[in-house]
Amino acid sequence: MTGTPIRVVVVDDHQIVRDGLVALLGALDGVEVVGTAADGRDALHVVDESRPDVVVMDIQMPQLDGIEATRRITARQPGVRVVMLTMNEDDDTVLGAIRAGASGYLLKGSGAEEVLNAVRAAYAGGMVFGATLASRVAALFAAGPAPRAVAFPELTDRERTVLELLAAGRSNDAIAREIYVSGKTVRNLVSSIYTKLHAPDRAAAIIKAREAGFGRS
Numbered sequence: 001m002t003g004t005p006i007r008v009v010v011v012d013d014h015q016i017v018r019d020g021l022v023a024l025l026g027a028l029d030g031v032e033v034v035g036t037a038a039d040g041r042d043a044l045h046v047v048d049e050s051r052p053d054v055v056v057m058d059i060q061m062p063q064l065d066g067i068e069a070t071r072r073i074t075a076r077q078p079g080v081r082v083v084m085l086t087m088n089e090d091d092d093t094v095l096g097a098i099r100a101g102a103s104g105y106l107l108k109g110s111g112a113e114e115v116l117n118a119v120r121a122a123y124a125g126g127m128v129f130g131a132t133l134a135s136r137v138a139a140l141f142a143a144g145p146a147p148r149a150v151a152f153p154e155l156t157d158r159e160r161t162v163l164e165l166l167a168a169g170r171s172n173d174a175i176a177r178e179i180y181v182s183g184k185t186v187r188n189l190v191s192s193i194y195t196k197l198h199a200p201d202r203a204a205a206i207i208k209a210r211e212a213g214f215g216r217s
Contacts, residue, residue, distance in 0.1 A: 005032040006123045009050055011043040011066065012058040012085075017108075021056060021085075024112055031119065040064030047073050052080060053123050056115070057102075059086040059093065060181075062188060067093070067100045067156045074101030081122040085115065096157040104128030151212035154196045162189045167206050167215025 008031055010021045018036050026033045035050040037043035041063040047055060055073060059066035070082045083104035084097045097105055103122040106115060110130050118128040155163065158179075165175045176186045190202070199205035209215060 003030075005030050006054060006119060007032055007034045007050065007052040008119060009033070009035040009037065009043070009046055009052040009055045011037045011040070011046075011055060011061070011069070013038050013061040014058075017058070021115075024115065025056075025119065028116055031116075040066055040069030043069045044072055044076075047077065047080060051077070054119050055080060055082045056085050056119065057082050059084060059088050059097070060185065062184075064192070065156065065158070065188075067096050067102075067158075068192065070097065070102050071100040071156075081125075083118050083122050083128065085110070092157045092161075100156070106130045151214075152197065155193065159189055159193050159196070162186065163193055163205070163209050164214050166190070166193070166202070167209035169215070 008025055010018050010025070010033060012018045012021065015038070018038070022033050022036060025031050034052055035046040037046045039061045043055070043057070044064070055070075057066045057070055061069075066084060066086070070084070073080055073082060081103040082101060083106065084102050085106050085108060086093075087108050089107055094105055104118045104127065106118055106128070107130050110118075114130060118130075121128045152160065152163070161179060162175055165178060170178065172183060172186045172190065176183045179186075190205075193199070194201070194205055197205055197208050199208060206215070
């Protein structure tokens with residue numbers, strides 16, 4: 001590839017994954033890795049400073065998850081394309097990433113060539129999904145119209161699930177067991193919910209949630 005290289009930022013909380021992606025992408029003609037970040041919050045600063053063309057983004061990260069980071073990045077810099085690279089392939093997460101503005105979604109088992117092609121395609125303005133996800137994504141979009149407007153649209157799908165369980169009176173430990181994540185992940189999600197709802201504590205968040213109809217099922 002000739003001309004200006006594609007400027008890429010790599011975001012993943014596992015250093016070995018970051019280093020591997022940097023080595024992979026940095027060895028490719030026409031691609032320049034201009035920054036890395038270990039969590040979603042750090043990614044916002046790195047993207048603001050480095051002004052990349054494409055961000056390769058993990059989803060499950062401390063401080064700020066990849067979907068919310070993607071939402072904020074694409075809102076602040078609409079020209080930046082984000083390709084999710086994650087172990088998570090459930091439908092809600094895939095749709096959440098797309099709604100947040102992601103231009104692609106790959107699983108971490110994807111081959112090197114698939115990752116490189118995704119970066120190039122996203123840079124060119126395309127939407128990219130791994131071979132195992134493409135048919136599922138097409139089916140999800142063919143299933144019907146977009147869902148109706150919901151309360152607290154600023155929350156991610158995962159945060160909405162957690163808020164529903166909070167409003168139903170579940171403890172953090174119970175929520176972790178129910179959605180199959182660690183207690184630390186639940187604490188991070190709850191903290192993010194407080195921030196987005198401008199709720200000073202759990203009780204305030206539950207009151208707002210119940211007023212909006214959460215926790216009634």
